[in-house]
Amino acid sequence: MGRTHEIPVVWLQASTCSGCSVSILNASAPKITDLLLSEVIPGRHINLRFQATVMAGAGEPVVAILEQIPKEEPGEYLLVVEGSIPTAEGGIYGTLGEVPMVDRVVSLAEKAQAIVALGTCPSFGGMFAAAPNPSGCMNVGSLLSERKIDVPVINIPGCPPHPDWFIGTIATILVGGLEAVKVDELGRPLRFFGQLIHENCPRRAYFDEGKFAAHLSDEGCLYELGCKGTITHADCSLRRWNGGTNWGIGSGAPCNGCTEPEFPDLVSPFYVRIPEEALLVPPPRKEP
Amino acid sequence: MRTVTIDPVTRIEGHLKIEAVIDGGVVKEARSTGTLFRGIELILRGRDPRDAARITQRICGVCPTAHATASTFALDQALGVADRVPANGRIIRNLILSSNYIQSHVLHFYHLAALDYVDVTAVASYEGTDPGLLAAKGFIERGALGPFVPRYEGDYRLSAELSQKLAGHYVEAFGVRRKAHELLAVFGGKMPHNVGIVPGGVTQVAEVDTIAGFLWRLNEIRHFIDHVYIPDVLEVARHYGDCAEIGAGSGRFLDYGVFPQAESRFFAPGTIGMDLVPGAFDVDKITESATHSWYESGAGPLHPSHGVTVPSPGKPEGYSWLKSPRYDDDVYEGGPLARMLLSYARGEPAKGIIDGILSKLGAPAAALNSVLGRHAARAVECKLVADAAAEWVLELAPGEPVFAPYEMPAEGEGAGLTGAPRGALGHWIRVKDGVIENYQCVVPTTWNASPKDDKGQPGPIEQAIVGTRIRDEENPFEIVRIVRSFDPCLACAVHMITPRGRPIGRVEVS
Numbered sequence: 117m118g119r120t121h122e123i124p125v126v127w128l129q130a131s132t133c134s135g136c137s138v139s140i141l142n143a144s145a146p147k148i149t150d151l152l153l154s155e156v157i158p159g160r161h162i163n164l165r166f167q168a169t170v171m172a173g174a175g176e177p178v179v180a181i182l183e184q185i186p187k188e189e190p191g192e193y194l195l196v197v198e199g200s201i202p203t204a205e206g207g208i209y210g211t212l213g214e215v216p217m218v219d220r221v222v223s224l225a226e227k228a229q230a231i232v233a234l235g236t237c238p239s240f241g242g243m244f245a246a247a248p249n250p251s252g253c254m255n256v257g258s259l260l261s262e263r264k265i266d267v268p269v270i271n272i273p274g275c276p277p278h279p280d281w282f283i284g285t286i287a288t289i290l291v292g293g294l295e296a297v298k299v300d301e302l303g304r305p306l307r308f309f310g311q312l313i314h315e316n317c318p319r320r321a322y323f324d325e326g327k328f329a330a331h332l333s334d335e336g337c338l339y340e341l342g343c344k345g346t347i348t349h350a351d352c353s354l355r356r357w358n359g360g361t362n363w364g365i366g367s368g369a370p371c372n373g374c375t376e377p378e379f380p381d382l383v384s385p386f387y388v389r390i391p392e393e394a395l396l397v398p399p400p401r402k403e404p
Numbered sequence: 405m406r407t408v409t410i411d412p413v414t415r416i417e418g419h420l421k422i423e424a425v426i427d428g429g430v431v432k433e434a435r436s437t438g439t440l441f442r443g444i445e446l447i448l449r450g451r452d453p454r455d456a457a458r459i460t461q462r463i464c465g466v467c468p469t470a471h472a473t474a475s476t477f478a479l480d481q482a483l484g485v486a487d488r489v490p491a492n493g494r495i496i497r498n499l500i501l502s503s504n505y506i507q508s509h510v511l512h513f514y515h516l517a518a519l520d521y522v523d524v525t526a527v528a529s530y531e532g533t534d535p536g537l538l539a540a541k542g543f544i545e546r547g548a549l550g551p552f553v554p555r556y557e558g559d560y561r562l563s564a565e566l567s568q569k570l571a572g573h574y575v576e577a578f579g580v581r582r583k584a585h586e587l588l589a590v591f592g593g594k595m596p597h598n599v600g601i602v603p604g605g606v607t608q609v610a611e612v613d614t615i616a617g618f619l620w621r622l623n624e625i626r627h628f629i630d631h632v633y634i635p636d637v638l639e640v641a642r643h644y645g646d647c648a649e650i651g652a653g654s655g656r657f658l659d660y661g662v663f664p665q666a667e668s669r670f671f672a673p674g675t676i677g678m679d680l681v682p683g684a685f686d687v688d689k690i691t692e693s694a695t696h697s698w699y700e701s702g703a704g705p706l707h708p709s710h711g712v713t714v715p716s717p718g719k720p721e722g723y724s725w726l727k728s729p730r731y732d733d734d735v736y737e738g739g740p741l742a743r744m745l746l747s748y749a750r751g752e753p754a755k756g757i758i759d760g761i762l763s764k765l766g767a768p769a770a771a772l773n774s775v776l777g778r779h780a781a782r783a784v785e786c787k788l789v790a791d792a793a794a795e796w797v798l799e800l801a802p803g804e805p806v807f808a809p810y811e812m813p814a815e816g817e818g819a820g821l822t823g824a825p826r827g828a829l830g831h832w833i834r835v836k837d838g839v840i841e842n843y844q845c846v847v848p849t850t851w852n853a854s855p856k857d858d859k860g861q862p863g864p865i866e867q868a869i870v871g872t873r874i875r876d877e878e879n880p881f882e883i884v885r886i887v888r889s890f891d892p893c894l895a896c897a898v899h900m901i902t903p904r905g906r907p908i909g910r911v912e913v914s
Contacts, residue, residue: 124550131442134417134895135465135596141511142582142595149536149575152551153543165550168414172519172555174884175410181554202440208717209725210440212419213411217440243447243462250443276465276596332607333807357594361586361617367593367600368607372458380459385452 121160123290124193126185126224127167127234130217131210131244131253132199136235137169139276143283144359151283160290165193179213182220186227194289195228197221197256200237200245204252221256222263230268230294231256234282239271239303240377247381257303268294271303275374280355281308302377304349313345313371316353332387333368342387344373405432408880411439413887415516417466418894420853422865424883426874431883434862434869436853438725438894441698441715448843453479453812453835454603456843460831463845464895465596466511469504469588470824472601473497474831474845479603481818482835488808491666493605495796496591496806498663498670499618500601501822502793503588506625507581507595508825509740509786510633512891513779514577518570520885521640523560524552526567536575537568556879561643570639573632580628587621590614605807610800618797626790629783634761637783641765641776648767650872651775651886653852653864654735657742658685660830662823663792670792671743671823672750675731678773680749687821687830689732690846693857698722705730705858708846709819709832728854728863729846737864738827738851739890741772744781753788778889814838824848826893849893865890 129137141148146156152170155161164171166181185193202209207216225231233256236242245253254262257269272281285305288296298306314320322328322337329336339346345353348371356363364371373383380386411421421437444463448456457475461468476497480486527540543549562570585595591608592598600606608614641648661673675683691705699722700714708729716722730736747754748769761780762769771777813835820831827848834842854863862870868886875882 129419131440132895133462133465133468133596135462135468138465138596141515141578142585144582147578147582149539149578153536153539153575163550167551168412169417170515171414171551172524172553174412174414174556177554178412178414181550202442205717209442209715210419211411212439214409214421243459244442244444246447248446250446251441253442275462331807331809332602333605333609333805358586358589359582361589362591362593363589364593364599367589367591368609369593369599369602372599380455384455386458387454388452 121290122163124185124189125162125164125196126182126193127164127196127198128212128220128224129168130197130199130201130221130238131251132235132237133243134169135276136198137167140279140282142358143279146283151286156283156287157290162194162286162290182213182224186224190227191229193228195224195231196234197231197238198234200241200253200255201259202251203254203259209251218259221259222265225256225260225267226265228267230270230289232282232285233257233269233271235277236273236275236374236379239273240379242275243380269303270297270299270305273304273309273375274350275379278308278352278355278357281305284308300349304375308351309349309375311349311351313348313350313353313365316351317345317365318353319365338365338368338370340389341370342385342389343370344383344390345371347383347390348373348376350375406877408877408883410880410883413884415519415888416892416894417464418892420887420892420894422869422883422887424869424880426877429873431869431872431874434866435723436855436863436865437723438853440894441725445843445845448840450839453482453833453840456833456840457602458597458599460845461597463847464893466893466895467504467508467825468597469501469592469601470822470829471831471845472598473501474820474822474824474829476601476603477820477822478818478831478833479820481820482816482833483603483810484813484816485604485808485810488810489605490805490808492610492800492804493806493808494664495800496606496608496610497601498796499793500588500592500598500606502663502789502796503584503592505789505825506629506786507584507588509782510577510584511581512782513633513637514574515581516891517779517888518574519552519555520881520888521560521644522562522570522574523567524571524574525549526564527571529564530568534572537572540571540575556881556884558876558879559881566639570636573636576628576632580625583621583625587618587625590618590621602807604810607807609804609806610802612802615797615800615802619794622790622794622797626794629787629790634783634787637779638761638764641780644776647775647885648771648777649774650882651778651868651889652773653737653868655773656734656736657745658731658736658738658828659742659746659823660685660821660828662743671747674746675736676742676745676749678770680745680769682746682749687819691730691733692846693728693730695728695858696721696855697724697727699727708830708844724855726850726854728857729851730857730861733859735857735861735864735867736851738848739778740785740825741778741781742827743823744784745772754784757784757787775885775889782891812838826891827851852890853892853894865892
């Protein structure tokens with residue numbers, strides 16, 4: 117030890133709403149400024165080379181970073197991908213620095229140490245890959261296996277993901293390396309996604325007693341109003357959101373199942389109860 | 405003659421390219437290009453109408469609450485519950501949206517715009533004890549300067565001491581905007597992508613403890629707005645006075661009005677020019693042109709509720725995924741400046757504070773149509789909204805209903821118009837057989853970052869860049885300062901598609 121250990125990070129936004137970036141800014145301990153400026157863990161920190169929402173530069177000088185880093189630091193940097201990747205018609209629906217985003221992701225992914233898919237879009241496709249998927253959006257894992265690129269991908273889903281899920285995963289990598297991040301069969305860190313919302317929901321007692329809310333804003337379990345907490349893996353019920361201020365079910369709204377690969381197509385309608393059989397095979401949505 | 409291309413324009417939301425043709429040091433022509441298409445309106449078709457208020461938030465993670473608001477206004481109408489939303493439901497919706505305004509404006513000035521004016525590397529010589537600045541100093545000493553370099557160089561004008569002070573506020577503002585999201589979550593559940601705003605009202609009943617929790621957080625933020633944010637905008641204005649002389653757009657402004665009160669809207673709808681004479685807003689005067697967009701041009705400019713939009717990526721005259729919304733065939737700008745000019749001209753609530761700022765800077769009202777004018781208007785709006793929210797939260801009756809139940813109709817239609825942090829936002833919905841048959845959004849940045857229309861009139865950002873003298877073509881500070889003063893949100897702007905759109909009825913704005 118004694119020497120500061122630094123991991124370069126390139127954070128690429130593809131087909132995204134930027135909500136994942138904004139959510140990570142909400143980190144409370146460590147704060148986002150700690151992550152950017154200080155050592156996440158003493159002696160270990162990240163060096164954020166590219167993040168279009170916060171970085172000072174623009175245009176050619178910053179695009180040069182994307183082109184240099186795979187050549188100059190292969191196998192060293194972490195690639196964070198936010199958003200799904202538009203692939204229809206050669207990727208023409210999304211470009212960055214006058215090059216299709218899909219080509220940017222592929223060339224950066226090939227030489228990365230590992231990839232963090234930040235949010236449900238890069239993890240599983242998410243909102244912009246929802247039917248009929250107008251721009252042919254793909255998640256990172258599927259794109260890389262299609263291109264036969266064998267670089268580890270950690271999925272941190274959530275629409276958006278909780279900042280702790282991202283920073284906790286980064287801290288785990290900084291301390292123990294990639295292999296220290298234990299994941300489920302969908303590549304999600306078990307530390308954050310190892311349980312169902314339902315298991316620790318404060319309204320669970322209502323469910324067990326059969327006391328169900330009839331309307332939004334009523335007391336009672338939200339299962340009849342479409343809550344997907346019974347099939348959704350995440351620790352929102354314990355961790356809560358925005359510095360612990362509140363969380364979805366805490367404000368009386370049904371869980372939308374946003375950390376699951378089925379989001380949004382198979383966990384919607386959001387306000388309609390899941391049929392029991394759909395706990396295994398969710399129904400297709402109605403066509404107009 | 406030389407074309408300067410900036411792609412990506414960073415520190416905005418979403419993906420934007422700017423091209424500027426410079427001749428003799430002056431921009432002769434500018435092109436604003438949205439570089440991402442997602443098609444969320446297509447995704448909405450066939451779904452449960454209520455899901456629209458959740459799905460449309462994913463248009464933009466910075467101002468999702470504005471989309472939830474517009475969508476819910478449209479759904480209130482379509483589902484037949486618009487006149488039954490309880491007073492507490494209306495107020496809590498306003499509190500959630502106002503939190504989003506505050507967060508968005510603080511984020512914009514400090515984290516998106518300030519690095520164009522403040523040299524954070526001045527912190528290297530910092531000698532004080534502020535932990536945020538000391539962390540920044542240690543960061544610089546390690547020599548790892550990402551994400552603060554590379555950057556444009558050569559026009560940072562603040563003294564080292566002032567740069568350090570504002571860099572400290574840059575760090576502090578991260579905490580303030582985070583607090584504003586906590587404020588939003590008090591009644592909205594979480595942020596980004598709140599779960600509280602729903603057709604019929606909101607999901608969470610207000611109690612005394614949550615009212616107090618909201619007010620306490622808000623008061624802390626108001627202190628920052630009054631004593632840090634507004635003074636910092638003035639400080640930047642004093643050192644970058646020429647930014648009051650660049651960036652004038654079309655000189656015509658509009659807003660749909662925002663924050664419904666019992667009778668009217670806190671900021672009322674209207675149009676205005678630099679003559680400062682407000683005009684009535686008529687939704688039927690909106691048209692969209694696709695002449696220079698990567699969509700089939702069709703039958704010419706159409707009202708958005710009649711829009712026909714078919715992607716055509718190879719179209720030779722196209723250069724953007726944005727269409728060109730126009731009002732009464734003219735180019736209009738939206739945003740805090742539009743709302744503040746309307747409020748200023750009507751006398752309240754913006755008049756006093758804007759006059760105070762203008763007199764401190766020795767500037768005429770005409771200077772508001774500029775880069776600095778947009779920053780000042782945003783800061784003033786932030787204060788007015790935060791101060792108003794502190795009154796609204798005390799209007800809540802603890803424990804009273806916030807939601808009106810309704811039966812889902814098989815058919816219905818609605819239009820939801822609201823002012824959003826970045827400008828005028830409209831959602832239109834048509835429900836048939838219990839599902840969404842058609843959904844249409846016209847969003848703020850589509851107005852501001854639009855390409856040329858069918859008449860060849862450039863969009864507001866393009867107009868704002870043209871005619872600007874560029875001191876150093878390698879470091880075109882002027883262009884990025886102009887573009888960022890609009891606070892563009894391309895995440896919002898570039899999602900339009902409603903193939904075979906159909907008329908969706910008239911809209912009334914209270």
